[in-house]
Amino acid sequence: RVDPLVLGIETSCDETGIGIVRGTTLLSNTIASSMDEHARYGGVVPEVAARAHLEELVPAIRAATLEAGIRLEEIDAVAVTCGPGLAGALMVGVGAAKALAISLGKPIYAVNHLVGHVGADVLRLGADDTTEALEYPTIALLVSGGHTSLLLVRDLVSDVELLGETIDDAAGEAFDKVARLLGLPYPGGPQIDRAALDGDPTAIRFPRGLSQTKDMAKHRYDFSFSGLKTSVARWVEQKRDADEPVPLADVAASFREAVVDILLTKAVAACVDHGVPRLLLGGGVIANARLRQVAQERTDAAGIALRVPPLSLCTDNGAMIAALGAQLIMAGHAPSSLEFGADSTLPV
Ligand code: KG4
Numbered sequence: 001r002v003d004p005l006v007l008g009i010e011t012s013c014d015e016t017g018i019g020i021v022r023g024t025t026l027l028s029n030t031i032a033s034s035m036d037e038h039a040r041y042g043g044v045v046p047e048v049a050a051r052a053h054l055e056e057l058v059p060a061i062r063a064a065t066l067e068a069g070i071r072l073e074e075i076d077a078v079a080v081t082c083g084p085g086l087a088g089a090l091m092v093g094v095g096a097a098k099a100l101a102i103s104l105g106k107p108i109y110a111v112n113h114l115v116g117h118v119g120a121d122v123l124r125l126g127a128d129d130t131t132e133a134l135e136y137p138t139i140a141l142l143v144s145g146g147h148t149s150l151l152l153v154r155d156l157v158s159d160v161e162l163l164g165e166t167i168d169d170a171a172g173e174a175f176d177k178v179a180r181l182l183g184l185p186y187p188g189g190p191q192i193d194r195a196a197l198d199g200d201p202t203a204i205r206f207p208r209g210l211s212q213t214k215d216m217a218k219h220r221y222d223f224s225f226s227g228l229k230t231s232v233a234r235w236v237e238q239k240r241d242a243d244e245p246v247p248l249a250d251v252a253a254s255f256r257e258a259v260v261d262i263l264l265t266k267a268v269a270a271c272v273d274h275g276v277p278r279l280l281l282g283g284g285v286i287a288n289a290r291l292r293q294v295a296q297e298r299t300d301a302a303g304i305a306l307r308v309p310p311l312s313l314c315t316d317n318g319a320m321i322a323a324l325g326a327q328l329i330m331a332g333h334a335p336s337s338l339e340f341g342a343d344s345t346l347p348v
């Protein structure tokens with residue numbers, strides 16, 4: 001059997017991602033981001049993102065085929081994110097994917113964005129990338145500006161269960177909002193990370209949302225960051241009202257520590273509760289060095305194997321969507337009928 005050549009399209013948020021894979025081998029991963037256009041609004045503006053996708057898609061497809069060294073006619077299938085995400089942004093990608101599939105006479109696979117993040121792990125960067133395949137079941141912790149989810153993955157293409165997710169802000173969103181109230185520019189994650197460098201993470205004990213015993217029955221694997229954000233806001237406000245200097249580094253380090261603690265406490269609990277000794281990380285917040293460091297420490301201590309794909313495959317990208325499409329094909333799944341639409345709240 002020949003490994004399928006799949007082109008993946010990802011437009012669920014502000015990244016226009018086109019990826020091309022052959023089976024589990026990554027051939028190209030082209031990303032155009034409209035981040036700069038959103039910066040002055042302090043967050044992603046859906047309408048702006050959708051328009052940017054429309055402009056970027058065709059050049060990105062061209063660039064991806066060029067980088068992969070293939071002609072578009074050679075692909076075996078198209079895979080596309082159909083949800084969850086921003087409705088208008090998703091629609092642009094879904095429309096483009098259908099047009100491509102119809103014009104080339106190729107099958108199309110509509111895939112879930114969150115499962116796509118898990119699919120990123122199967123990709124190998126070339127013949128000398130000998131990373132062993134991830135075993136299942138695995139727990140996946142996905143953290144970005146748009147989602148904070150814990151998944152139990154028993155099988156990538158047929159059995160993914162959502163254990164919990166944020167009940168308010170996503171973790172990346174919390175970084176962005178706290179950065180803003182500290183006067184730091186968007187996106188806030190990298191800014192907080194930098195500001196925290198010389199800070200003391202134990203300087204201020206910020207609250208860990210949904211970690212009280214009373215929360216545990218209903219929200220054992222859910223996350224909440226809005227209380228943490230409010231707590232940082234109040235703390236900073238009090239300092240300013242008292243005309244005292246705000247110790248930026250300590251606030252940033254203490255806030256980051258709280259987020260990291262919340263994320264990993266729940267992720268490790270999910271592994272332990274389900275008897276799953278594997279944890280996969282995904283999403284743009286994985287860029288946070290402290291998060292990766294504490295993840296390594298806590299998983300080591302608990303005897304859990306930690307998987308972190310390269311950052312270019314953790315942030316939103318088309319290669320992970322193509323990879324999941326290829327997995328579906330190799331597992332013998334039928335393609336999607338062309339009637340599918342974009343679903344901004346698509347469950348896993
Ligand atoms: O996955 P991603 O690139 O895009 C979407 O969310 O669609 O994630 C972006 C998010 C932003 O909220 C950004 O502030 C956060 O990831 N982020 C970080 C870091 N780098 C990016 N958060 C914490 N620490 C970082 N180093």
Ligand code: ZN
Pocket residue numbers: 113117144146147283315316
């Ligand atoms: Zn994502």
